[in-house]
Amino acid sequence: MSTSPKLKLYEEFALIGRALGNAHRLDMLEHLAQGEKGVDALAAKTGLSTANTSQHLQQLKRAGLVDSRRDGKFVLYRLTDDNVLALMAALFGVGERNLASVNKVLRDYFQARDSMEPVTHDELLARTRDGLVTVLDVRPADEYAAEHLPGAVNIPLDELENRLSEIEDAPEVVAYCRGPYCVLSFEAVSALRKRGINARRLKSGLPEWRAAGLPVETG
C-alpha cells in the first residue's frame, strides 16, 4: 500500500530538512559557501575528523545541498547553487524572528561586540565609489585567495594585532567575513574600535555578496 504521492514528496523534502538539522552541517555549508574544498581541508576548518566530515558531506549530497567533483586525489565539494544560500537565509530569518534563544545569543555575544548597524551592500558600493572606505577581509588567506570583494585588503583576524599599521590611518574601515554569524568580523570591529579606528561591519559575508550578483575578485 503505497503512501500518497504528496507524502512521498514530503519524505524527500524532509531529507533536506534533516540535512539542515545539525549544527556542524550548517557550519560546513557556511565554509563551502566560501568556495569548494576538499574533505580534509574542510575537516580542518570545522574541527571534525576526516571520516566524520566525509559522512556529513555525503548526507548533504544526498539532500542535494552540495555537489562534488574529483580533482586528482582530492574530492572537492561545493554548494550546488545559490538557492542553497537562499534556503539557509530563510532558515536563519525564521530563527531570528521566532526563537527567543537565538535573540539571546545575538544580544549577549554579537551585539556586545558590534552594537552599530551593519553596513548594507548598497551603502558599501556607494562609499567605495567615493574611495572613502577601506574594505577589510578578515578570513584566512586561502579563502581570500579563492574569492573576495573588489579591492579588499586581507588581514586574517589572528594577524590583525600585528598589522594594525596597514589600516590605522584609514578614515573608515568596513570588515566582513563568511556570513552573518561569522565571528571574525565581529571580533575585528570590536578590536579596531578599541584602538580608535572607525570600523563597521558588512551586514553579511562574501557568499551573500556574490549571490546578490555583485562583483568579486580572485587571487
Next chain:
Amino acid sequence: MSTSPKLKLYEEFALIGRALGNAHRLDMLEHLAQGEKGVDALAAKTGLSTANTSQHLQQLKRAGLVDSRRDGKFVLYRLTDDNVLALMAALFGVGERNLASVNKVLRDYFQARDSMEPVTHDELLARTRDGLVTVLDVRPADEYAAEHLPGAVNIPLDELENRLSEIEDAPEVVAYCRGPYCVLSFEAVSALRKRGINARRLKSGLPEWRAAGLPVETG
C-alpha cells in the same frame, strides 16, 4: 568549555531544520497554512493519532514554526507568520531543482494528471477581471469556509462527480487547493478534462495566494 557562539546559533537553527525533517510535520504545516486548527481536527486531516499530533506540534512550536492559543477547551495552532511559508517554498525549491527522486515523483504522478502549465497568480487575476473564468476550490468545506479566493466556488473533490452540473458550462475552470503538491486540484483537473471541460490548475494554493498579498474571502 563553551562552544563558539556561532555553533550555539547553528544549534538553534538546526532545531528548525529537524522540525522540517519529517514528512508528517511538513504535511501538518501545509494543513495549518489553510487556517488555524485544533489538535484533534488536524489529527483527523493528517491521519495521525491525537497524542502523536500533539507531540509533533510541540516540536514545531519549539522550532518557532507554529504558535498556539487556547479557545475554550480547544488549543488552536497556526503558522507563526508568512516567513514560515517562504521557508517551505525555499525548501521545496531546492528539492525540485536538486533531487532526482523528487522529479521522478513529479513526473510519474503529478504531470501524468496535469501536463499543462499551471496558471499563475497574475494570469488568474487578469482573467477573473474579464469574468471569463470559474475559480474552483476543491478543498473540504471547512477549509473553504476559513478562507478562499474571491468568488471561488467550493466543490470538495469527493463531491465533484455528483456536482458536475454546477460548472460544466463554464468556458474555463481554474482549480486550486492547499499548495503546490496538494493532490486534490490535480485529480480535479484530470477528472474535468476527461469530461471535456476546459480546466487548468492554479500554480500554488491558497496560502501562497494570501502570502503574495492578494485578497481572500471568508465565510
Next chain:
DNA sequence: TCATCGATCAATAGATCTGTTGATCGTATG
C-alpha cells in the same frame, strides 16, 4: 610496483527520534 595520501566504508556504542499506550490535566457543561 610500491608507498603515500586523501577519501570512503563498515562496524559499533550511545544518543535522539518516532509512534503507541494508558494515565492525567484543564475547561466547559449538565
Next chain:
DNA sequence: CATACGATCAACAGATCTATTGATCGATGA
C-alpha cells in the same frame, strides 16, 4: 460537583542519527 472531551504527559520499544575506530579504496608519484 460530576462528567465529558480536548489536549498533554510519561513510559516504552524500535528505528534512526552521530562520532569514533580501523580497514579499505583510488589516484599519484617515486
